[in-house]
Amino acid sequence: MGKGYISKPIGFVLLGLSVGAVLTILALSVLYAQEKRKNEVNSIDENGVEMTTNPYSTSEPPKNSEPWDKYRLPDSLRPEYYNVTLWPRLVTDKHGMYIFTGKSGVAFKCAKETNLIIIHSNKLNFTLTSETHHAKLTGSGGTSAPAILKTWFQTGTQFMVIHLKEKLQVGKSYWLYTEFRGELSDDLGGFYRSEYVENGVKKVVATTQMEPTSARKTFPCFDEPSMKAVFHLTLLHPPGTVALANGMELGTESITIDNQEVLLTRFEPTEKMSTYLLAFVVSEFINIQSPPEDNVLIRIWGRREAIENGHGDYALNVTFPILKYYENYYNITYPLPKSDQIALPDFAAGAMENWGLVTYREMSLFYDPKVSSNKDKEWVVTVITHELAHMWFGNLVTMRWWNDLWLNEGFASFVSVLGADYAEPTWNIKDLMVQQQVHSAFEADALVSSHPLSLREYDVITPDQINMLFDDITYNKGAAILRMLSEFLSEPVFAKGLHNYLKENAYNNTVYTDLWKKLQEVVDADSSIQLPASINEIMNRWILQMGFPVVTIDTQTGSISQQHFLIDPEAVDSIMTSDYNYEWFVPITWMKSGSNMGQHWLLTKTASHESMKTDTDWVLANLNVTGFYRVNYDSHNWERLFTQLTSDHTVISVLNRGQIIDDAFNLARAEIINITLALGTTKYLSEEKEYIPWEAAIRNMDNFFLMFDRSEVYGLLQTYMRRKVQPLFDHFKVITSNWTQKPTRYMDQHNQLNAISMACKTGVKGCSELTGMWYRQWMKNPDSSPIPPNLKSTVYCNAIAAGGLEEWNFGWKMFKNSTIAAEAEKLLFGLSCTKxxxxxxxxxxxxxxxxxxxxxxxxxxxxxxxGNVIGQPLAWDFVRAKWEYIIKDYDTRSLFESLIHGVTKKFSTEFELQQLQRFKEDIAASSFNTASYAVEQAIEQTKANFKWVSENKAHVKNWLIEQSV
Known part of the structure; x- marks a missing residue:
């Protein structure tokens, strides 16, 4: 799945128990007792299946007596191919509902003797024969099929169960036929509808999002990634619409059904693939396409207005070159005859890698140079490269089960950087990966509520548990770990191992050890590569235990040590046990101020390295942040690094300047170094002009603004940071000729936004006047905005914050009238800034x-x-009042964590902690009790915030006062 779910903040409150008073008291008593034990059972679902509070349990769950009570399919049947015909209605029926009807047949082979057919089905109504027979079963190749005794639906585990009079024969094939009906709802999952307005007329799109477990909402299927099959699809759709699917259209004909003219479109059969990769769309969209190259047709689809205005041109221009880059990188030809990419008005994720028909949010595919910023363009190219990377890694070769989701998503996140760097070589995308992905992974993985990249299969069973894996750890830590692996193996060795892995496992499923095996074979054949242990031994420490190390280097003694880095060190007793005792094989790269460079593997808790010992030189480790670890030094070395930054910061690379700042602040949060030492890393910033160090500083200082925005420390922070950002603001004023030109360098274009945002936040003279002037000019002439596209987000926010009703109403009007998703998203943010x-x-x-x-x-x-200091309590009250509506109506429980994190991230008082704990109890008492995991994380963060503020407020205040003298 694309990155959209994860790069932006994206949850809920209160379901009462519909039982009698006595049962309610008993149930709540049990729930309360069970909530106190994190890894023990806390509830029983309607099928008698025990559910755990911890979504990633640490012991194998009890085995249920009946196969239909388990969430995993039995291994007795294997699908071979499906014939599916679907007819979505794009107008409401007499009951005011949008529906779809369908017919589906699946050919499957019996692998083990059984008298049960268990197949996924969720929220479908079946119309065939009778109440007791919802399907027809026939044999293939002369095989006779047993009679059906009964069919029923196990709603908790989302199965249709067919009980047969006799057992199926091993090695024989059968054909299961069903007819059904479902709702074309607006919940953004399965087969759903999206709506938009064109020329004053509402248009309805029928589209799909199957990952991870929603194909079963569309037709009965064996809905697990290892159950690969070939899909023959047919769509019925209204005249004037076009139908798309994974395969190329074979043809469209007009037919009449019940005196109603409809179009029937058939598609080429798919390659052998998993159900979650299925996609089909019915719409009035149009496309642009490039002439077929290498027998691959590239088409970009979307709303007529957007396509005609050229918003899909950039995507069209980069798609084929990116596909060719990946063909060369993997050394495997793109296996399909076409690549359709379609922008949808309503889409929950950033994008989805459906084989041959990739679906996107509009802002993830469309780009308009007149109104879109550099970050919008960067987002488009990295999402496209992420999805196209999946065409091989994920689609051609697929993880066997969701516990190895990181293999799909972490890999696509890493390789997307390589593809984007190829498409836009002047952007330094590889450097931006450190700031955007590695630092994000550090933040998530420093919590005790983190999880290993690869879990045991039985720890990821339910749809909720599967959904929870679509997080920062899976995407960003997965990418960071693979980047580290590629670095110490070298990219050519890494790429050759990938080729061998993909070639050997094409159209099949794998586990992570299959990748280690193919990489090891390449390493063994190359005598120039020296590793301290096998890839399996090295990498298992990084993927089978959560977290990462902080490496401490003492330049006085030459000693090097590692320890598990936790943002709350007192929470160490709460972490799950690890077979590796939270030790890693750490690839350390380092340099001295004399330009001496070296490499060293840290294989134990402590070691000694004479080259690290020095009384005069500074030592800097983890060059360009290629390793997934933080670095701490003795106080003397910290001071020598600060001296270098103050005298000539350019001696240290841009990435490592950002690293020094980010490591220091996080080490201070974890109480490993003093908070004033971390603040010292910002002293040189008045001389810094580069984006990555400033981005690291702003992100970390934002935590201070967040924690202290309701105290007297806030004013001191403003004053200090105003002095640091003033030279940067003045610098950009000069190089842009008083804000009339765009900076030439790409990174400067990013940093100009930082300069204005921080300048306005801290009260730099002229900043608020500048943003207000641009906004007022736009209000006078809405058809011609004077605001530079790269600066729109901060201009909208600051102008609306400084203004009143008139400015807000204008922003709302422009938001509602916007036909460009990237522009609408900036206004969506700007409107939240009002005071x-x-x-x-x-x-x-x-x-x-x-x-x-x-x-x-x-x-x-x-x-x-x-995120607005005035709006935070309003948003918190709103979430507590509306969470049941959001979680139920929007079917977005997997996004709960992001919502709760966003709404509670500044919580730092005892009262706020008590509110969270009551909120958790409310959720635990509801049928959505698995969502309590998100609140558990918020409680952990609030405790850490409370402790940090109480311990550091006085130190920060005194340090800031000293700097003002």
Missing amino acids: EPWLLTRYLEYTTDPNLIRKQDVIFAIVYVA
């Missing part, structure tokens, strides 16, 4: 009406409001 509480309350209420704010944007809007 008027009643406007923020109105804005929050708008999120309950999909006609005002699309469902895909609701979580963003709430989190944006929570």
Whole structure:
């Protein structure tokens, strides 16, 4: 799945138990007792299946007596191919519902003797024969099929169960036929509808999102990634619409059904693939395409207005070169005859890698140079490269089960950087990966609520547990670990191992050890590569235990040591046990101020390295942050690094300048170094002009603004940072000729946004006037905005914050009228910046009406409001009041964690902690009790924040006062 779920903040409150008073008291008593034991059972679902509080349990769950009570399919049947015909209705029926009807047949082979057919089905109504027979079974190749005794639905485990009179014969094939009906709802999952308005007319799109477990909402299927099959698809659709699917269209004909003219489109059979990769769309969209090259047709689809205005041109221009880059990188030809990419008005994730028909949010595929920023363009190319990377790694070769999801998503996140760097070589995308992905992974993996990259299969069973894996650890830590592996193996060795892995396992499923095996074979054949242990021994320490190390280097003694880095060191007793005792094989790269460079593998808790010993030189480890670890030094070395930054910071690379700042602040948060030492890394910033160090500083200083925005420390912070950012603001004023030109360097274009944002935040003279002037000019002439596209997000926010009702209403009007998703997203953020509480309350209420704010944007809007110091308590109250509505109606429980994190991230008081604990109890008492995991994380973070503020407030205040003298 694309990155959209993860790169932006994206949850809920209160379901009462519909039981009698006595049962309620008993149930709550049991729930309360069980919540106190993190890894023990806390509830029983309607099928008698025990559920755990911890979504990643540490012991194998009890085995249920009946196969239909288990969440995993039995291994007795294997699908071979499907014939599926679907007819979505793009108008409501007499009951006011949008529906679809379908017919499906699946050919399967019996692998083990059984008298049961268990197949996934969820929220489908079957119309065949009778109440007791919802399917027809026939034999293939002369085989006779047993009679069906009964069929029923096990809703908890989402199965249709067919009980047969006799057992199926091993090695024989059978054909199961069903007819069914489902709702074409707007929940953004399965076969759903998306809506938009064109020329004043509402248009309805029927589209799909199957990953991870929603194919079963569309037709009965063996809905597990290892159950690969070939799919023959046929779509019925209204005249004037076009139908798309994974395969190329074979042809469209007009037919009449019940006196109604419909179009029937058949598609080429797919390659052998998993159900979660299925996709089909019915719409009035149009496309642009390039002439077929190498027998591959590239088409970009979307709303007529967007395509005609050229918003898909950039995607079309980069798609084929990226496909060719990946063909060369993997040394395997793209296996399909076409690559359709389609932009949808409503889409929950950033994009989805469906084989041959990739689906996107509009802002993830469309780019308009007149209004879109560099970050918008960067987002488009990295999402496209992420999805196209999946065509091989994930689609051609697929993880066997969701516990190895990181193999799909971590890999695509890493390789997307290589593809984007190829497509846009002047952007330094590889450097941006450190700031965007590696640092994000560090933050998530430093919590005790983190999880290993690869879990045991029985720890990831339910749809909720599967959904929870689509997180920062899977995507960003997965990418960071693979980047580290590629670095110490070398990229050519890494790429050759990938080729061998893909070639050997094409159209099949794997586990992570299959990748280690193929990489090891390449290493064994190359005598120039010297590793301290096998790839399996090295890498298992990074993927089978959560977290990462902080490496401490003492330049006085030459000693090197490692320890598990936790942002809350007192939480160490709460972490799950590890077979590796939280030790890693750490590839250390380092340099001295004399330019001496070296490499060293740290294989134990402590070691000694004479080259690290020095009384005069500074030592800098983890060059360009290629290793997934943080670095601490003795106080003397820290001071020598600070001296170098102050005298000539350019001697240290841009990436390592950012690393020094980020490591120091996080080491201080973890109480490993003093907070004033971390603040010292910012002293040189008045001389810094580069984006990555400034981005690291702003992100970490934002935590201080977050923690202290309701205390007297806030004013001191503003004063200090105003002095640091003033030279940067002045620098950009000069090189842009008083803000009339765009900076030439790409990284400067990024950093100009930082300069203005921080300048306005800290009260630099002229900043608020600048943003307000641009916004007022736009208000006078809405058809011609003077605001530079790269600066729109900060201009909108600061101008609306400084303004009143008139500015907000204008922003809302432009948001509603915007036909460009990237522009709408900036306004969605800007509207949250108002200082008027009643406007923020109105804005929050708008999120309950999909006609005002699309469902895909609701979580963003709430989190944006929570980022406003005035809006935070309003957003928190809103979430507690509306969570049941959000989680139930939007079917987005997997996004709960992002919402709760966004709304509670500044919690740091005892009262806020008590509110969270009561909120957790409310959720635990509901049928959505698995969502309590997200609140558990928030409680952990709030405790850490409370402790940090109480211990550091006085130190920070005194240090800031000293700097003002």
